[in-house]
Amino acid sequence: MMDLHEMDLLRHKETMNEQLARYGVRFGIYRNNVFHEQLFPYDPIPRVIDRQNADFLEKGLAQRVMALNAFILDIYGKKQIIHDGVVPEEFVFAGSGYLTQCEGMQPPKGVCSHISGIDLVLGKDGEWYVLEDNLRIPSGASYPMIARELERRCSPKTFRQYQIEDNRDYAALLRGVMDYVSTEGVPVILTPGRYNAAYFEHSYLAEKTGARLVSGQDLFVEDNILYRRTFDGGKERVGAVYRRLGDDFLDPLNFRPDSLIGVPHIFDAFRAGNVAIMNTPGNGVADDKGIYYFVPKMVRYYLNEEPILQNAPTFLPFYGEDMKYVLEHFDELVLKDVAEAGGYGVRFANTMTAGEKEDFIRLLKKEPRRFIAQRVVDFQEIETCSGDGYVPRKADLRAFVLYGEKPVVWKSGLTRFTTNPDSYIVNSSQGGGFKDTWVLSQ
Amino acid sequence: MIKFAYRMNLAFDRLVHEHHFTLKCIPASSTRQTVTDINFQVDPLTPVWYGGDGFGNRKAMGYIRDVHDHLNIAVSGKAQIAGSRTSDPRKDATDVILMKYPTTLTKAGPAVRALLESAANACRLTGSAGDVHDFASCVMRAVHGYMTYAPGRTWIDTDAEEAAAAGQGVCQDYAHIMLAILRLQGIPCRYVCGILSGEGASHAWVEVWEEDGWTGYDPTNEIPADRRHLVLSCGRDAGDCEINRGILFAADGGLLHQTQTVTSLLQEL
Numbered sequence: 001m002m003d004l005h006e007m008d009l010l011r012h013k014e015t016m017n018e019q020l021a022r023y024g025v026r027f028g029i030y031r032n033n034v035f036h037e038q039l040f041p042y043d044p045i046p047r048v049i050d051r052q053n054a055d056f057l058e059k060g061l062a063q064r065v066m067a068l069n070a071f072i073l074d075i076y077g078k079k080q081i082i083h084d085g086v087v088p089e090e091f092v093f094a095g096s097g098y099l100t101q102c103e104g105m106q107p108p109k110g111v112c113s114h115i116s117g118i119d120l121v122l123g124k125d126g127e128w129y130v131l132e133d134n135l136r137i138p139s140g141a142s143y144p145m146i147a148r149e150l151e152r153r154c155s156p157k158t159f160r161q162y163q164i165e166d167n168r169d170y171a172a173l174l175r176g177v178m179d180y181v182s183t184e185g186v187p188v189i190l191t192p193g194r195y196n197a198a199y200f201e202h203s204y205l206a207e208k209t210g211a212r213l214v215s216g217q218d219l220f221v222e223d224n225i226l227y228r229r230t231f232d233g234g235k236e237r238v239g240a241v242y243r244r245l246g247d248d249f250l251d252p253l254n255f256r257p258d259s260l261i262g263v264p265h266i267f268d269a270f271r272a273g274n275v276a277i278m279n280t281p282g283n284g285v286a287d288d289k290g291i292y293y294f295v296p297k298m299v300r301y302y303l304n305e306e307p308i309l310q311n312a313p314t315f316l317p318f319y320g321e322d323m324k325y326v327l328e329h330f331d332e333l334v335l336k337d338v339a340e341a342g343g344y345g346v347r348f349a350n351t352m353t354a355g356e357k358e359d360f361i362r363l364l365k366k367e368p369r370r371f372i373a374q375r376v377v378d379f380q381e382i383e384t385c386s387g388d389g390y391v392p393r394k395a396d397l398r399a400f401v402l403y404g405e406k407p408v409v410w411k412s413g414l415t416r417f418t419t420n421p422d423s424y425i426v427n428s429s430q431g432g433g434f435k436d437t438w439v440l441s442q
Numbered sequence: 443m444i445k446f447a448y449r450m451n452l453a454f455d456r457l458v459h460e461h462h463f464t465l466k467c468i469p470a471s472s473t474r475q476t477v478t479d480i481n482f483q484v485d486p487l488t489p490v491w492y493g494g495d496g497f498g499n500r501k502a503m504g505y506i507r508d509v510h511d512h513l514n515i516a517v518s519g520k521a522q523i524a525g526s527r528t529s530d531p532r533k534d535a536t537d538v539i540l541m542k543y544p545t546t547l548t549k550a551g552p553a554v555r556a557l558l559e560s561a562a563n564a565c566r567l568t569g570s571a572g573d574v575h576d577f578a579s580c581v582m583r584a585v586h587g588y589m590t591y592a593p594g595r596t597w598i599d600t601d602a603e604e605a606a607a608a609g610q611g612v613c614q615d616y617a618h619i620m621l622a623i624l625r626l627q628g629i630p631c632r633y634v635c636g637i638l639s640g641e642g643a644s645h646a647w648v649e650v651w652e653e654d655g656w657t658g659y660d661p662t663n664e665i666p667a668d669r670r671h672l673v674l675s676c677g678r679d680a681g682d683c684e685i686n687r688g689i690l691f692a693a694d695g696g697l698l699h700q701t702q703t704v705t706s707l708l709q710e711l
Contacts, residue, residue, distance in 0.1 A: 079539065
């Protein structure tokens with residue numbers, strides 16, 4: 001691997017962080033019901049992915065997303081995979097990700113997962129493992145996008161020194177997907193508003209794609225057609241909505257009735273085939289932590305191919321055999337509550353007290369479907385600047401796959417690292433920072 | 443042949459605007475009922491468009507932007523009802539699977555479990571449900587015998603367990619309890635919202651999947667849901683069959699109250 005200690009960019013860590021702060025690159029979280037905005041610390045040492053790894057990941061990710069997309073269409077359609085006994089129906093219909101409202105839906109061009117954020121780690125054994133699929137509203141692409149823009153400005157030299165794939169095409173890829181699935185009319189990005197954790201990203205992507213940034217009250221539906229209110233009191237038709245609010249809040253007449261940030265009847269316009277919603281509502285059925293176990297089986301089932309990417313070794317206590325294994329090897333496992341996201345509900349058995357263990361096992365036996373257990377993947381560290389020196393820190397990779405005519409893997413990604421040297425949880429809502437992700441062009 | 447009419451009047455105590463609504467009150471034709479001569483009216487006069495939901499129900503939708511103080515809807519028509527069975531020719535009727543799973547409103551607790559046990563004992567059925575039709579009839583009898591019909595004691599969001607523990611409720615509660623019991627046994631069954639012969643409000647009952655079709659049971663009256671029952675919509679529970687769902691705002695921003703009046707009529711022609 002290349003030596004990055006001589007990289008000119010290292011001298012610009014402070015400037016980069018100042019610039020990122022100036023551009024409003026922030027991350028918002030709610031703690032005790034109070035909204036806090038915090039900077040997302042940037043580290044100049046990138047994750048570097050060589051050509052061979054990049055080719056492998058591209059093939060594997062495209063394959064995985066195709067299978068996941070096929071699964072979503074199947075579940076809300078014929079449910080063949082259930083009839084054929086590959087995925088047990090309990091995991092689909094008893095989960096919170098499945099939405100009956102979506103039964104029989106036919107999304108424009110058959111695309112459900114337009115933007116997928118697949119979280120991976122590189123194990124110490126040199127193998128990539130998928131930890132999680134995010135098919136609802138995965139965020140984070142804007143951070144490496146703007147970081148690269150600023151890096152090039154701070155240190156153009158660095159980018160002459162190394163042969164790196166340009167990642168500034170994300171907006172063009174995203175706009176390409178919007179235009180491909182659009183029915184008729186303009187594309188918009190629908191934000192829940194200023195007090196959302198990823199508001200910076202919404203406004204940045206709108207600026208870069210040329211799609212209008214709108215909130216719920218800017219849109220309305222008439223005769224199953226979605227319109228945007230124009231400033232002169234008129235209306236223009238909307239053909240594609242990249243929505244950055246969750247299914248629950250999207251449409252008070254179809255989902256949570258108390259949502260004031262959604263658009264009444266937008267889901268009906270979608271069902272009628274008159275607008276594309278990106279990502280399609282109901283995708284949660286495929287990225288539930290319990291369904292994750294079945295993704296390699298989906299690849300074989302729908303594509304008739306061997307899965308290129310592997311999951312971390314996972315056990316479903318729902319199956320008697322797996323429950324036995326989990327109880328026997330409890331201390332070696334990490335347990336995840338399938339209903340939680342963002343690094344919440346993740347418990348490492350070896351950090352529990354005897355009493356906690358007892359309580360947890362009781363809960364596990366009572367609600368086996370609620371949990372998955374995984375062997376802890378010991379993943380590689382990446383050097384991170386600390387004072388004048390370097391320290392190793394655990395880091396994961398969120399790869400982005402954009403699906404229009406076919407799935408395209410973005411030649412970059414969000415690398416998140418832990419600030420705590422002992423932590424394995426790299427989720428940004430749990431603290432930590434980010435790095436650029438370089439894909440070598442040769 | 444029957445004729446039916448359903449009317450709902452919503453009155454607001456102050457002017458409202460930005461009113462979006464969805465109505466599920468237009469009966470569709472199926473193998474059990476043939477609906478003709480539908481007349482559907484919304485007042486204030488406003489453009490209405492149509493769509494469907496995930497259960498095959500018809501939806502009428504509208505948007506009233508200007509201020510108004512009421513929403514009145516009226517639907518009427520004629521229907522031919524064959525009986526209590528809706529046959530489903532599809533061998534792999536996929537939406538049947540999801541009717542097996544309890545929802546928030548049809549989750550079982552101790553009271554529902556106790557009712558299951560007494561129903562099974564009364565019919566001398568063992569652990570396995572045996573014949574679904576016999577079992578469902580038996581559950582219907584048990585629910586009807588156990589519950590006391592008492593309007594105003596339960597709410598639209600009262601779940602099966604709460605109603606069973608209270609031992610009283612209205613048709614919606616009877617239906618939810620019956621669904622909760624059947625789903626405990628893994629039997630696919632669905633909630634039906636409709637109109638019962640005579641005059642009154644809307645009614646609710648249950649349909650149970652029996653091999654190749656749905657059979658209707660009316661636990662409130664302990665009768666099969668047959669030619670006296672017109673189906674308006676169906677779903678997993680009452681939440682899927684809301685006749686009216688709307689979002690609206692008081693024009694002056696004040697606290698809004700609404701009064702709802704429902705009348706329905708179904709009679710032989």
